[in-house]
Amino acid sequence: MTFKEKYSIISKVLFKIKNGAKKMHKDDTFATALNCIDGRTQEPVTKWVKEQFNVKYVDTITEPGMDNLTNDGSGLHEETVQKKALFSIEKHLSCGIVICGHHDCAGNPISKEEHIEEIKEFCRKVLSKWQLGIPVFGLFVNEDWNIEVVYSEK
């Protein structure tokens, strides 16, 4: 069974289990993206997420320089984004989440290597602290606006 088929089944099972949460059409499947506000990143990330999780829609939560979010000392900003992610999971039964960083980011102007480290750190934090119960992937959108998977926890 391919990864795509596996997640298609999981999302349909989740739909059946939690259908009481909200009335949705059975084909309305979702995954969640935590991405930069940068318009250049939206299409490649959405395309990758739809293909990877075999979903019809991608709930997208954006902040400038999203991959730097968890370095905000106060934690307030992180809490807001976490609430939005939980909303997507609870209301739309999202079956996977991606944390994104990208080339030429005005909101987080650091090197590619530093972006990758921040994305990995963010993913590990989501897994240990947010405990969403769905697969977490870290994506870097490179200088050609292609996706590089830098973290994967299924």
Ligand SMILES: [Zn+2]
């Ligand atoms: Zn950016």
